[in-house]
Amino acid sequence: MVDLKGQYAKIEKQIDSKILEVVKSSAYINGPEVQEFQKELEAYLGVKHVIPCANGTDALQIAMMGLGLKQGDEVITVDFTFAATVEVIALLKLTPVLVDIEKDSFNIDINALKKAITPKTKAIVPVHLFGQCANMEAILEVAKEHNLYVIEDTAQAIGADYTFSNGTVKKAGTIGTIGTTSFFPSKNLGCYGDGGAIFTNDDELAHTLKGIVNHGMYKRYYHDVVGVNSRLDSIQAAILRIKLPHLDSYCDARRKAAEFYSTAFTNCENIVTPSVSSFTTHVFHQYTIQVKNIDRNALHQHLLDKEIPNAIYYPVPLHSQKAYADTRYSESDFNVTNELVNTVLSLPMHTELDEEQLTFITSTVLNFIKQ
Numbered sequence: 519m520v521d522l523k524g525q526y527a528k529i530e531k532q533i534d535s536k537i538l539e540v541v542k543s544s545a546y547i548n549g550p551e552v553q554e555f556q557k558e559l560e561a562y563l564g565v566k567h568v569i570p571c572a573n574g575t576d577a578l579q580i581a582m583m584g585l586g587l588k589q590g591d592e593v594i595t596v597d598f599t600f601a602a603t604v605e606v607i608a609l610l611k612l613t614p615v616l617v618d619i620e621k622d623s624f625n626i627d628i629n630a631l632k633k634a635i636t637p638k639t640k641a642i643v644p645v646h647l648f649g650q651c652a653n654m655e656a657i658l659e660v661a662k663e664h665n666l667y668v669i670e671d672t673a674q675a676i677g678a679d680y681t682f683s684n685g686t687v688k689k690a691g692t693i694g695t696i697g698t699t700s701f702f703p704s705k706n707l708g709c710y711g712d713g714g715a716i717f718t719n720d721d722e723l724a725h726t727l728k729g730i731v732n733h734g735m736y737k738r739y740y741h742d743v744v745g746v747n748s749r750l751d752s753i754q755a756a757i758l759r760i761k762l763p764h765l766d767s768y769c770d771a772r773r774k775a776a777e778f779y780s781t782a783f784t785n786c787e788n789i790v791t792p793s794v795s796s797f798t799t800h801v802f803h804q805y806t807i808q809v810k811n812i813d814r815n816a817l818h819q820h821l822l823d824k825e826i827p828n829a830i831y832y833p834v835p836l837h838s839q840k841a842y843a844d845t846r847y848s849e850s851d852f853n854v855t856n857e858l859v860n861t862v863l864s865l866p867m868h869t870e871l872d873e874e875q876l877t878f879i880t881s882t883v884l885n886f887i888k889q
């Protein structure tokens with residue numbers, strides 16, 4: 519699905535010498551590389567505060583801790599996402615409330631969001647799934663009306679631009695109260711291990727979050743709040759400093775591959791290609807098609823037989839998972855997710871796809887459909 523080796527080969531010398539430099543410096547934790555990366559990411563995103571942490575799941579958890587959410591508070595998120603999003607809500611003894619998504623964008627359905635709000639609702643966690651932003655303007659309006667926090671899960675959409683109806687452009691993750699991301703190797707900005715970060719424009723909240731990631735300490739050995747240990751290490755920060763200047767061109771390479779796929783599938787009635795909402799750019803963390811009137815699982819297997827990696831993101835709705843089942847849900851609340859789990863298929867998507875590979879993948883898909 520990804521070609522991390524090919525991408526590394528292009529920056530190999532820089533990476534290797536930088537890793538060696540960090541090793542020799544012995545500043546492994548919270549060293550200058552972490553601080554420099556933090557500043558550079560703040561500048562790239564146009565956000566006041568970046569708080570690096572250990573991974574994208576921690577970033578979500580720390581965001582919710584920083585907002586002071588309490589047991590029983592309801593947090594609304596989507597039924598169709600990676601489980602990390604809902605996991606941390608449950609872990610903190612908050613009440614996850616799952617809602618359906620839009621079929622075109624795979625992102626939160628605004629009407630479903632509105633319907634799910636109760637007096638206990640405290641936060642909304644939109645996930646910018648597969649690389650394009652959810653409808654943030656509508657989400658902010660709902661949040662304002664009901665006095666709710668907005669935590670953007672930007673693990674799949676770092677680098678995407680959101681355009682407001684007045685023309686203002688903001689980076690994904692810098693629009694709500696807090697944004698979170700992951701630097702897992704296969705993400706659009708991936709390090710060579712685990713990593714994550716939290717973004718906010720709120721000075722007070724940033725201060726709170728900085729203590730939480732460091733055992734609740736604001737002064738050494740004084741623990742004012744219950745915190746966690748969640749750090750981005752210096753080697754990963756150094757790698758991210760080398761990769762961040764390439765992020766926009768990485769996103770362009772992904773968009774180019776997506777364009778190739780979509781052009782090849784234009785006249786195929788059995789394939790719905792990804793559509794991009796008018797208010798966002800798409801950074802194609804995944805290129806996900808929906809198939810119609812053909813057996814998705816058979817296509818999935820056929821591509822595997824031809825040694826073409828492909829995956830079903832996500833095969834089971836969260837509301838159907840044992841860990842997150844809730845009697846308040848009824849199946850008719852999740853018509854879109856219930857359909858998509860049977861029709862979606864994600865094709866290889868990364869920065870190193872060449873025309874030969876793309877031609878092979880698209881012709882293999884089309885030949886299977888023609889049979």
Ligand SMILES: *Cc1c(COP(=O)(O)O)cnc(C)c1O
Pocket residue numbers: 573574575576599600602603645671673674699700701702712713714
């Ligand atoms: C990858 C991912 C996460 C979790 O990130 P980790 O760094 O693996 O903990 C959270 N949310 C979404 C939508 C993701 O894709």
